[in-house]
Amino acid sequence: MTPTTTRMHAEIAQQPEALRDTFDALLPQVPEIAALARQTRQVLFIARGSSDNAGVYGSYLVQAHAGRLASLASPSIATTYRKDVDLAGVLAVAISQSGRTEEIVETLRWAAANGARTVGLTNGAGSPLTEVADVALVTRAGNEVAVPxxxxxxxxxxxxxxxxxxxxADVDAGELQLVPDEIERMLGQANGxxxxxxERLAGVGGAVVSGRGLAYSSALELALKLKEACYLHAMGLSYADLLHGPIAVVDDKTPAILLAADSGPTLDGTVELARRVTAAGAAAYGIGGGDRLGQACTLSLEGPRLPEWLAPIxxxxxxxxxxxxxARRLGINPDAPRGLGKVTQTT
Structure with a gap:
């Protein structure tokens, strides 16, 4: 039987407190990060799954606001091909929820052996990832029971x-304090x-989830969640990649879910994409983007009132x-999707 209350829903509601605790714990480490920054020029993000989607956010943020080249690693170069790469001047940032995924830990060791300075970002205090890294950034999410x-x-x-x-980064650090309060506000009200x-998604087999720039990370993450917990064939694509051919799959049986901040250079394109989707007879469901995206979409959900650099959170x-x-509408327990565990080990 599908539960009427789930751990996933409870853990969604815990995010304001988790974010406050995380900012309080990590902001004092900015000088440590700055010391590593002075020894490096570019950033390499090492991750899989949801953590890899977080790395997409990090890559856009570092390039758009810190002026450093950033990219996503291919861990199999380290773990399967076992090839050395010159990483002098690189800050390698490994992201793992548990800090115990062997492939990610091994890849961070490989990065250090190839000349990189290292950061381990994890929710697992005392995990192997924290022991390997030069600097450990330990989030304060608390225990997460639901698989997604x-x-x-x-x-x-x-x-x-x-x-x-x-x-x-050329951003206002004081704006970080807006994030927990804004998410608390969003959780405290009915959402559009x-x-x-x-009901409409319950009747389709697939969807395209799209965002651009900083919002692309959370578009990818939403697509992953819909696949994991709802078994929906959801494709996460950037706005630009979607227009290069895959938009042909968007039709009356394959809607588009479009994410955007309320401001920033990618909003205009996302609004135009929504208009193009609906003009083709397909449904467009907006998340964020203010009134402009909401009015261009078939249906919409309110997003956060946050500056673009923080909006993906x-x-x-x-x-x-x-x-x-x-998931519950489809008769699925989102806490324990089939075939998945909380820690996925890859080699």
């Missing part, structure tokens, strides 16, 4: 925002067309609520 990552993902984004400060979107929350509610 919720509060561990949002606190990873929070930690990456702190990392960006240490790397010299949630139930109607759930809040944009995922309506997506998490949508995933949890849709």
């Amino acid at each position: 990552a919720t509060k561990t993902y949002s606190t990873q984004l929070a930690a990456l925002a702190v990392l960006a400060l240490g790397l010299g 067309d949630l139930e109607e979107i759930v 809040g944009l995922i929350v309506p997506g998490q609520l949508l995933t949890e509610r849709l």
Whole structure:
């Protein structure tokens, strides 16, 4: 029987407290990060799954606001091909919810052996990842029981925002304090067309989830959540990649879910994409983007009132609520999706 209350829903609700605790714990480490920054030029993010989606946020944030080249690692170069790469001048940032995924720990060791300075970002205090890293950023999400990552993902984004400060990002650090309060506000009110979107998604087999720039990370994460917890064939694509051909799959049976901050350089394109989708006879469901995206979409969910650099932390929350509610509507227990465990080991 599908539960009427779930651990996933409870853990979504715990995010404001988890974010406050994480910022309080990590902001004092900005000088440590800055010391590593002075020894490096570019950033390499090492992760899998939800943590890899967090790394996408880190990559956009570091490049757009700290002026450093950033990229995502291919861990199999270290663990399967076992090839050395010159990583002098690189800050390698490994992200793992548990800190115990062997592939990620091994890849961070490999990075250090190849000349990188290292950061381990994890919710697992005392985990192997923290022991390998030069600097450990330990989030304060608390124990997460449900298999789909919720509060561990949002606190990873929070930690990456702190990392960006240490790397010299041209942002206002005081705006970090807006995030927990804004998510608390969002959780405390009914969110737009949630139930109607759930009913419509319950009748389709797939969806395209899209965002651009900083919002792309949480579009990827929402697509992953819909696959994990609802068994929906959800494709996470950037706005730009979607227009290069895959938009052909969007039709009356394959809606688009579009994520955007309320401001920033990618909003105009996301609004135009929504208009293009609906003009083709398909449904577009918006998350965030203010009134402009909401009016261009078939149905919409309110996003966070946050500056663009922090918006992805809040944009995922309506997506998490949508995933949890849709899973229950489909008769699935989102706490324990089939075939998945809390820690995935890869080699």
